[in-house]
Amino acid sequence: MNNKEILSASSAILRKAKQLGADLAGFASMEDLRSAPSFTFAPKMPGVDQGIGSRNSTTGMTSGKVKWPEHGKSILVIAVAHPKESPEMDWWFGRVSPRGNKILMQTIKELCNWIIETFGIEVFHFPYHVEKGGIYLKDAAVKAGLGCIGKNNLLVTPEFGPRIRLRAMSVNMAMPSTGPIAFDPCMTCEGVCRMACPQNAFDKQVYTAESYGQTLLPARDGVYSRPVCNGQMQKNIDFAKQAQPDGDAPPVKIIKYCRRCEMSCPVGK
Ligand code: B12
Ligand code: SF4
Ligand code: SF4
Numbered sequence: 001m002n003n004k005e006i007l008s009a010s011s012a013i014l015r016k017a018k019q020l021g022a023d024l025a026g027f028a029s030m031e032d033l034r035s036a037p038s039f040t041f042a043p044k045m046p047g048v049d050q051g052i053g054s055r056n057s058t059t060g061m062t063s064g065k066v067k068w069p070e071h072g073k074s075i076l077v078i079a080v081a082h083p084k085e086s087p088e089m090d091w092w093f094g095r096v097s098p099r100g101n102k103i104l105m106q107t108i109k110e111l112c113n114w115i116i117e118t119f120g121i122e123v124f125h126f127p128y129h130v131e132k133g134g135i136y137l138k139d140a141a142v143k144a145g146l147g148c149i150g151k152n153n154l155l156v157t158p159e160f161g162p163r164i165r166l167r168a169m170s171v172n173m174a175m176p177s178t179g180p181i182a183f184d185p186c187m188t189c190e191g192v193c194r195m196a197c198p199q200n201a202f203d204k205q206v207y208t209a210e211s212y213g214q215t216l217l218p219a220r221d222g223v224y225s226r227p228v229c230n231g232q233m234q235k236n237i238d239f240a241k242q243a244q245p246d247g248d249a250p251p252v253k254i255i256k257y258c259r260r261c262e263m264s265c266p267v268g269k
Helices: 003-020 037-044 099-119 137-143 226-238
Strands: 024-029 074-081 123-125 164-171 241-243 252-255
Touching (some): 003 024, 037 137, 099 123
Antiparallel strands (some): 074 164, 123 164, 241 252
């Protein structure tokens, strides 16, 4: 494809992503992403592949390291809004994945098929967990121009604030990157997200630039404590109540993970 055709394919793919269910979509270069903060930090972080948000590794990579797909030049990141008015989009019904997650998976799946049929480009649907072949999605979203990393350690978008969930795929064609964008609402905000945390996960300096050899750290300045936040997730599991999802289905535990640092942010609709 020549440059004009690549530009036209890129716009068509981004349009299609939105038709299929994405609220936001963008392209990042895979080469750029290799040196992004999460990708360089995670392999140095103790316990990165242990705990609630991780799985046993099937990639053969060492802790925190990403297994990059062999054939992939650009990464397409999509976001689905999880508005305050629809909290159930983020709930786990027993072992059944949340509704928002199903929309994300289905959208990428359909997009993969459509891209192969339309352009004949090789694609790869990234699994959610890095230990299963996934990537660090927030950094990918920043590079794709969807938003910035906020003081709450989440991707904050101009449209929906941090109330979005992410998923990604790679395409074996160098698409023009759609980011990053000049957007940083945290510069002028006192950090209500941090104050809203029920576990005070942002209270102490946990990581320093000197120890990790990089200045961009969890929650920007290294104050986000993963084990403390993880403790809250465990509580959410332990105290989940049994309820009937719908119809005649048997009752299951509905897990509502903490979202206070997300819900308290004033940015977005
Ligand atoms: C493991 C995991 C967890 C673990 C550990 C979290 C952690 N951050 O360490 C636990 C279970 C505790 C957890 C909690 C939550 N999670 Co979680 N989690 C993940 C997962 C699978 C991997 C994250 C990870 O290990 N990152 C690596 C660590 C080392 O990086 P980090 O702490 O994020 O810090 C880096 C960034 O801040 C970055 N950074 C800082 N400044 C800058 C600046 C620039 C320019 C750039 C590019 C990057 C950058 O550099 C830091 C490293 O140096 C991702 C999905 C994925 N595949 O990416 C979801 C994900 C990050 N989680 C998500 C969510 C929503 C949550 C929760 C709100 C719980 C919930 N209800 O779902 C909380 C929020 C916690 C918080 N405030 O960060 C969403 C975030 C959406 C968003 N708006 O950003 C993701 C993307 C999943 C999804 N479905 O979309 N999670
Ligand atoms: S509440 Fe303020 S500091 Fe926190 S993420 Fe939102 S804008 Fe940034
Ligand atoms: S998800 Fe809850 S416990 Fe974790 S940092 Fe955010 S507010 Fe704190």
